[in-house]
Amino acid sequence: MRPKIPFLSAFLLLLVSYSSQNPNPKTSNSSPSPSPAHTELTNYGFPVGLLPAATVLGYAVNQTSGDFSVQLGGACKITLPPDNYVATYSKKITGKIVQGKIAELNGIRVRALFKWWSITGIRSSGDDIVFEVGMVTAKYPSKNFNESPACEGQHSAS
Template sequence: MAKPQVLCLIWLSLVSLSLSSSVSTPNPKTQLQSGTGEAHQELIKYGFPIGLLPTDVKSYNLNRTSGRFLIMLGDTCRVTLPPDNYLATYNKKITGKIVESRIAEIDGISVRAFFKWWGITGIRSNGQDLVFEVGMLSAKYPSKNFDESPDCEGRRTSS
């Protein structure tokens, strides 16, 4: 049987990519585009740790009215997530919808657990914990496990 920790890591991987921005100050028709540092700073503004996104973020776009976002990485990215060493894959393009303390409709983040790839569909910030959603299942992990952005495995990151 799968451990609850394994499911949580799967959720955390998906959250990382979709966490690029959030919507606390709706401003119709406003779009933000930026590179790595700014996308990670947006996560902090909305109570999420920067480690939800890998270091390879090239740009992001956020519609502050709808909360819909698009994150572009330099390429497909694989990372190993702590503490259970689950393999996660971020597509080059990650999309979703973000509002205060919640990322939903995530597309582009998967975690390997129990010999299968699972798509992370949502992430919630709940105090000191992050709750990752994979379909109807959820797993909770301490936010502090995601204090640092992971590097993509098998290649160097550009600074």
């Protein structure tokens, strides 16, 4: 079993709370349908809320190798209350995807304890999503990611 770091668990708990309870009118509720990239996530067993509600310029998935890339309209950040943790999405997100697992993930980071931490993998495990940050994991209900969070703006820490 992998060790758990309390601050990472707290951060991911805030992400879950934010993505399921955000009253911000800029969320993807204003968009009538998800982008093809968001829909592709569901084809692999993931909720659409793992991608921000940013403009997706394009995406590609190699059905044989699982290599994928998603091109967003720009880098974005999501500030998570009440402790102001920040999650950032680079303009380009890459990795390998197979049914229920994203590995070698690049382009999504969280800031905790004055340091940026890269989310290196995500697994779908039954009704849960498991986030990997190196050897550390945190598990949360996947239903909390049924809606895409809205980007708050640009950032330079990609």
